[in-house]
Amino acid sequence: MTYLYSIGEYFIMLKGVFGRMTKGSVLRNLIFKEINELIMGSMGIVSFLSFFIGAVVAIQTALNLNNPLIPKSLVAFAARQSIILEFAPTFISIIMAGKVGSFITSSIGSMRVTEQIDALEVMGINSKNYLIFPKIMAMLTYPFVIAISMFLGIAGAYTAAVFGGFVTSDQFLTGLQDDFIGFHLVYAFIKTILFAFILATVPSYHGYFMKGGALEVGEASTTSFVWTSVVLIITNYVITQLLLS
Amino acid sequence: MIQVKNLHKGFNGQEVLKGIDYQFERGKTNLIIGQSGSGKSVFLKCMLGLFKPDQGAIEYDGKPYSNFSDEEQRELRTEIGMLFQGGALFDSMTVEENVMFPLRMFTNQKRGEMRDRVHEVLKRVNLEGNDTKMPSEISGGMQKRVAIARAIVNKPKYLFCDEPNSGLDPQTATIIDNLIQQLTHENEITTVVITHDMNSVLEIGERIAFLKDGLLAWKGTKEDIFHTQDKTVTDFVYSSNLFKKVREAQLKGH
Known part of the structure; x- marks a missing residue:
């Protein structure tokens, strides 16, 4: 029953988010601020992880290809498929649930604890719109992060596979282009947009409706990470089933 | 002016406000005092529209808040200042x-x-x-x-202050009290202050409402509070030694 209540509360919150709008000029500044904090602030860790995970995927694939009948170009093919289909959109989103999600929950939760949200409401401001809508808008730029993650993942795979002596550059580039299906990219970006919405709203829900003090802000951040990850994984399964099977 | 009529509010079947009637006057500092748990904060949040009353009405300049359209509610809120x-x-x-x-x-x-x-x-x-x-x-x-x-x-036309002196040293608290009172007089604001600081009562208590167990137990001015024989009020007010001494001095005519 508690879960049903929370799900209902989440959708009522969403209705409020798209309810009475905050003044345009104020909203515009807030969106740019959120893009800076949520998106630009995550580029470092996303780039770092993408490059090295791409490299590891390439090395592990190369080390497991012992059969001489299997072409070496398969290393690049396997790296491309795993990076585009799962690693960049899903794995990076789980990382973002920890980084961006916790930040969103703790910042909104702190505002709840220190009565800043009450202050907004007393002033006649739709606090859900003021706080959550700019985050959703900022997260619409999330596909760019994932595109960069895909590029760096493949760059990492190339670096490890070619400079590690597993394949030649030509073999890698051939494998990279083998059986490329454009729809896989479409699938990956549809997932990414849905994940962006989840990353902005589920942590916001946990922050907005938290009760208590500083300790509870920490607890809410942890709970938020767990639930955001769960929702991401379930959504990933449903979307994959719908679009690829 | 804010008029409160027969205000009731409860949570999970427990009644916190049990029918309060009171009038907050314009251009005056209206204090709400009472022990912790007496319903002061709930009273304030009902007036601010953060809680919806179960029964009764709150009227801003003669118009019930419940009759306000969404637009009027937003407009009213722009006329409210709140000190948390x-x-x-x-x-x-x-x-x-x-x-x-x-x-x-x-x-x-x-x-x-x-x-x-x-x-x-x-x-x-x-x-x-x-x-x-x-x-x-x-x-x-x-x-x-x-x-x-x-x-x-x-x-703003209305200023609400929720325990403005909590956590402040006595000197700063007096500065804040005086500032609130001066602004109230200068701008003819209807000011509502929630406090259990007896110094504030002495400084700025032009009109005082004493809440006990969700009911309005007493009302008057800072002068009246020295002379009241109402035991519920005296038990609360004279729990402060300072206030006890001030009263003794007043009664002696010093």
């Missing part, structure tokens, strides 16, 4: 941005005009030269004064 117990300053904004916030949200003034108004109110609360500081860089008393500046910057 902890200040509730936006910690991602500077002092100037905090005070300017209501102007940015509800007026179409140019930035220069807004800045002039912000500096005017910051000067009024003796905080000139602190515009660029963050809330975390100023003291608790200064934060309260910034919060007062933010509450009055849009020239």
